[in-house]
Amino acid sequence: MSPIACRSDVYLRLMKVCFSCYVGMVSIVHSNAQQNPGTNGLESSTRSAESSGPIEETQRLISRGQLSEAETRLDALASQQPEPAGVERMRGMIHYQRNEFAAANSAFEKAIVQDPKDLQATQMRGVTLYRMGQPAAAIPLLERANTPIASENADGTYVLAVCYLDVHRYDDARRIFAQQYKLPADSAASYLFMGRMLLRRNYPVESEKMTRKALELEPKLPLAHLLLGQLALSRSQAAEAVVEFEAERKINPMDGEVYERLGDSYLRALRYEDAQQALNCALLLEPNSTAPYILLGQVLLKRDDALTALNYLLRAERMDSNNHLTHLLLGQAYRALGRKEDATREYKSAESIQNSVENPK
Numbered sequence: 001m002s003p004i005a006c007r008s009d010v011y012l013r014l015m016k017v018c019f020s021c022y023v024g025m026v027s028i029v030h031s032n033a034q035q036n037p038g039t040n041g042l043e044s045s046t047r048s049a050e051s052s053g054p055i056e057e058t059q060r061l062i063s064r065g066q067l068s069e070a071e072t073r074l075d076a077l078a079s080q081q082p083e084p085a086g087v088e089r090m091r092g093m094i095h096y097q098r099n100e101f102a103a104a105n106s107a108f109e110k111a112i113v114q115d116p117k118d119l120q121a122t123q124m125r126g127v128t129l130y131r132m133g134q135p136a137a138a139i140p141l142l143e144r145a146n147t148p149i150a151s152e153n154a155d156g157t158y159v160l161a162v163c164y165l166d167v168h169r170y171d172d173a174r175r176i177f178a179q180q181y182k183l184p185a186d187s188a189a190s191y192l193f194m195g196r197m198l199l200r201r202n203y204p205v206e207s208e209k210m211t212r213k214a215l216e217l218e219p220k221l222p223l224a225h226l227l228l229g230q231l232a233l234s235r236s237q238a239a240e241a242v243v244e245f246e247a248e249r250k251i252n253p254m255d256g257e258v259y260e261r262l263g264d265s266y267l268r269a270l271r272y273e274d275a276q277q278a279l280n281c282a283l284l285l286e287p288n289s290t291a292p293y294i295l296l297g298q299v300l301l302k303r304d305d306a307l308t309a310l311n312y313l314l315r316a317e318r319m320d321s322n323n324h325l326t327h328l329l330l331g332q333a334y335r336a337l338g339r340k341e342d343a344t345r346e347y348k349s350a351e352s353i354q355n356s357v358e359n360p361k
Helices: 003-035 041-051 054-063 067-078 087-097 101-114 119-131 135-149 154-166 170-180 188-200 204-217 224-234 238-251 256-268 272-285 290-302 306-319 324-336 340-358
Strands: none
Touching: 054 067, 054 087, 067 087, 087 101, 087 119, 101 119, 119 135, 119 154, 135 154, 154 170, 154 188, 170 188, 170 204, 188 204, 188 224, 204 224, 224 238, 224 256, 238 256, 256 272, 256 290, 272 290, 290 306, 290 324, 306 324, 324 340
16 A cells, blocks of 8 residues: 555544544533432533533534534633633644644643543544654553543554554554454464554565564464565565465465466566466456456557457456556557557546546646
């Protein structure tokens, strides 16, 4: 996975943290109201009024995305003495959702000073510091909040693990992921999981070390050789990738991705016949994936069979018309068949799609 895709994945997780924290605040309000009904009718009525008062209404506004209106209400609440509990935490949530991280950090910090036991504010300050590029500063806050509320907000646990990755505390990250996925912390599976996460975070050297450790513990562990093969391909080491994918095929013979990656490696190693056979196996196992069709098109063009290549590439284009590589290869196939106008059309389509990706509006 590319670094951009990795950052997108973490960003989505962080948005879920924000929403989960809001849900947690509302749940706490309702839980407290139900568990502490008061000692008499008057006190009970007062608590009921408070539970549906300006604090709860402001929380609802935030959940609906009405941030400006919520902020106005918070300003009014903040003028009270003493300032009601939860105001600064909600102000931080508003700034966070606007990507105003410095302001969010200040608000969450103030909320924690007012109430050191406010775990939601503690966690959100940690998440905010991570978004500000300060994972080391975020870790103590996330650690403090993680154990008590991990069951309510698993995504906060994920962010803590990512922070550990970014400060190279790999064993701590592995233990967090193992706990989250209910794996033994020192098992082969937990090391392989770490290898995969490190690759997603664009740490290939560390990823390979973790994956090889997994194979030391369990030599026939499925998907380990697949990951090593992907790492080899990323280094353009086709021969090494072939060795790893062939090893994976012996362990895991019913996985279509294995044959797809093996076919790609054979193609790069100029073993076109082997590539075609592997990709045909991939198609049987994964008929709805475009990659084997595109790769078969490439292989058949290399084998001077443009007509058959065209059939596979047209199938890929029908499945996904926005892949610039498909159109580029279609252009090559049409050119080899002497269909110049069709070739020109496909080259223009490929260029247009590529430009739209590189220069989005």
